[in-house]
Amino acid sequence: MGTGKGPARVLITSAAALACAAASPSLPSLRDARWLQTPDLLADLTKQPSECRSHFSDQNRERSIEIGRIAFSDPLLLGGQAARAGLSCSACHSNGRTNVHFHFPGLSGAPGTADVTSSIMSSHRGDGIFNPKAIPDLAGDPAKLKVSRDVTRADLANFIHGLITQEFDGAEPPKTVLDGVVAYVRSLTPSSCRGPATTPITLFGFLDDVEKAVLLARDEFADGDEPTGRVLLGAARSTLGRIDERFEVPEGVDARRVLREASDELGQIERAETVTSASFDDWNRKWPGRVRLLRLSEPRSLFSEAMLRRELRAN
Amino acid sequence: MEANIARRTLLLALATAVPASSSAMGNSSPHSVPSVNAPQFDAADEYRKGVEALKASKFSEAKRAFAQVLDVSPRDANTNFLAGLADAGLNDLKGAQKHYERAVRADDRLIPAQQELAITYAKLGDATKAEATLTKLRNMDSSCAGSCKEAEELKTAISAVEAAIGQPTHAALNTTPPLLFESAKGGDSAYLQAVSLINEKRYAEAIEALQRARATFGAHPDVLTYLGFANRKLGRYDVAVGYYHQALAAAPNHKGATEYYGELLVERGDLVAARRMLAKLDTICTFGCAEAEELRRWVQAKGQPAS
Numbered sequence: 001m002g003t004g005k006g007p008a009r010v011l012i013t014s015a016a017a018l019a020c021a022a023a024s025p026s027l028p029s030l031r032d033a034r035w036l037q038t039p040d041l042l043a044d045l046t047k048q049p050s051e052c053r054s055h056f057s058d059q060n061r062e063r064s065i066e067i068g069r070i071a072f073s074d075p076l077l078l079g080g081q082a083a084r085a086g087l088s089c090s091a092c093h094s095n096g097r098t099n100v101h102f103h104f105p106g107l108s109g110a111p112g113t114a115d116v117t118s119s120i121m122s123s124h125r126g127d128g129i130f131n132p133k134a135i136p137d138l139a140g141d142p143a144k145l146k147v148s149r150d151v152t153r154a155d156l157a158n159f160i161h162g163l164i165t166q167e168f169d170g171a172e173p174p175k176t177v178l179d180g181v182v183a184y185v186r187s188l189t190p191s192s193c194r195g196p197a198t199t200p201i202t203l204f205g206f207l208d209d210v211e212k213a214v215l216l217a218r219d220e221f222a223d224g225d226e227p228t229g230r231v232l233l234g235a236a237r238s239t240l241g242r243i244d245e246r247f248e249v250p251e252g253v254d255a256r257r258v259l260r261e262a263s264d265e266l267g268q269i270e271r272a273e274t275v276t277s278a279s280f281d282d283w284n285r286k287w288p289g290r291v292r293l294l295r296l297s298e299p300r301s302l303f304s305e306a307m308l309r310r311e312l313r314a315n
Numbered sequence: 316m317e318a319n320i321a322r323r324t325l326l327l328a329l330a331t332a333v334p335a336s337s338s339a340m341g342n343s344s345p346h347s348v349p350s351v352n353a354p355q356f357d358a359a360d361e362y363r364k365g366v367e368a369l370k371a372s373k374f375s376e377a378k379r380a381f382a383q384v385l386d387v388s389p390r391d392a393n394t395n396f397l398a399g400l401a402d403a404g405l406n407d408l409k410g411a412q413k414h415y416e417r418a419v420r421a422d423d424r425l426i427p428a429q430q431e432l433a434i435t436y437a438k439l440g441d442a443t444k445a446e447a448t449l450t451k452l453r454n455m456d457s458s459c460a461g462s463c464k465e466a467e468e469l470k471t472a473i474s475a476v477e478a479a480i481g482q483p484t485h486a487a488l489n490t491t492p493p494l495l496f497e498s499a500k501g502g503d504s505a506y507l508q509a510v511s512l513i514n515e516k517r518y519a520e521a522i523e524a525l526q527r528a529r530a531t532f533g534a535h536p537d538v539l540t541y542l543g544f545a546n547r548k549l550g551r552y553d554v555a556v557g558y559y560h561q562a563l564a565a566a567p568n569h570k571g572a573t574e575y576y577g578e579l580l581v582e583r584g585d586l587v588a589a590r591r592m593l594a595k596l597d598t599i600c601t602f603g604c605a606e607a608e609e610l611r612r613w614v615q616a617k618g619q620p621a622s
Contacts, residue, residue, distance in 0.1 A: 076605055081510075083605035084571070106507040119511035126515060169514075171612065171620070234603050241602025263602045271597070 037103035049097035052139035068184030074235035079170030174227035251300035362533025374404030388534030392422035430472035502531025
């Protein structure tokens with residue numbers, strides 16, 4: 001709720017501040033911090049499980065996977081309650097893996113569990129039984145996965161479609177987006193899990209996601225797939241919002257201004273009746289300068305472990 | 316560094332919980348620029364402060380907090396009732412009477428307010444009004460016939476009022492909020508239950524649960540928005556509009572209230588006004604939001620979208 005700093009989070013801050021007066025430090029303004037019950041919030045906000053994604057020489061397949069990966073982190077894909085709570089697929093499946101500290105009131109039992117048949121999230125699948133299950137690692141042992149990823153079968157596509165439109169009451173996704181999410185999930189395999197168990201969460205990674213989403217959007221518009229183009233622009237704006245949250249510190253004023261301008265411009269493109277490749281020219285021209293400013297500001301943002309520690313102490 | 320986020324986020328869940336069936340509510344950006352008309356305080360926060368102050372017998376503090384809430388939600392029954400308790404604690408019986416009268420005018424089923432109003436009338440020497448209020452309580456008790464969930468509460472209220480009318484000078488004025496008003500956990504639970512009930516399209520039951528949540532959280536924009544939503548789904552458009560207005564009075568940039576009000580306008584065929592709501596959401600949601608996208612779909616479909 002936007003009534004200034006006080007009432008900004010409706011039931012979040014109002015009642016929570018009273019009910020949880022003795023609660024330990026937290027950063028509820030960070031989407032990435034909201035749905036966690038964790039012994040080490042700092043670690044959860046600075047590191048994520050490494051992605052175990054296969055890569056392919058087929059450029060079309062790679063492109064589809066990339067569209068899916070971007071949509072996977074976009075709350076708007078899920079729609080309904082989840083979108084309003086800022087939940088995307090990656091909230092439960094961080095980097096396509098699991099999230100052992102995920103916790104959503106009324107939906108989770110122990111951290112890392114979720115009841116996918118709860119009426120809190122779904123108008124279709126509520127069964128009236130509180131039965132949260134462990135969130136699976138999508139790059140885990142294939143023998144333990146409940147849905148076949150066989151490319152000759154539609155099981156995975158049907159499952160993900162049902163998850164979006166029924167489990168989370170989202171709108172019908174564009175076919176290219178649904179295909180992309182299916183391709184992305186199929187690309188996650190244990191054999192691709194090489195290197196360290198975790199990777200740092202960085203501004204660079206977020207900026208890269210924004211840039212890729214905008215480039216893919218431009219191409220989709222050029223190909224005449226406007227619904228997919230709009231989904232990708234929405235995802236880019238959502239990621240800009242995630243970055244903005246990390247600059248919500250006194251030192252972040254300039255960075256936040258730049259982020260808002262960038263998002264406003266994408267919003268104008270998104271809402272325009274006609275979008276062509278030229279619609280992106282101005283945005284693309286400004287983007288490198290914006291990236292420079294943001295990268296320069298990164299040490300004074302909540303991407304910095306030291307800054308995060310400071311904020312956690314202050315809260 | 317220990318971080319028990321769960322407790323803190325419970326209420327975020329409430330803030331954003333939505334009727335997924337046909338879009339949802341939710342709070343606007345925590346970082347949005349306040350409207351020039353926005354209150355410079357958090358009504359729900361003030362309400363909780365008031366309840367806490369009442370519990371601690373800090374009546375002046377409670378009175379101040381409830382006065383703030385009433386500035387944005389003057390007809391809220393619960394807040395008026397609690398403001399009356401604060402007045403009573405300050406021995407301001409006329410002030411208490413005024414607030415109790417407003418409380419029962421807004422919700423004549425608010426039994427504790429009826430009880431305290433009758434006792435206050437008795438204390439002020441207005442036996443006629445005290446008897447009239449007692450009659451209301453007795454009528455409610457007759458209708459209930461011992462089988463409604465308020466049966467025990469009604470019996471207690473009637474006994475207390477009868478005693479006060481019998482010995483007005485000895486009648487004790489209550490200054491402690493009933494348990495329902497105190498329990499944040501109970502409010503949380505009622506709110507989550509309401510969300511589930513709405514998704515199950517059990518709107519009348521959801522309204523009951525929301526009223527329980529409202530006792531805990533006061534004129535909270537999320538609760539008011541859901542009350543608007545549930546009433547709208549029951550076809551009570553004017554009641555729904557009233558709740559949306561109250562929610563937007565408490566939080567002018569509330570995304571859920573703006574979206575739902577916009578949907579109601581679409582349902583009523585007022586696309587011009589609905590587009591204004593959508594334009595407002597596009598302004599509020601700097602980085603995009605589900606509320607704007609859902610209302611956009613409603614406006615484009617000129618009704619509830621197919622999927």
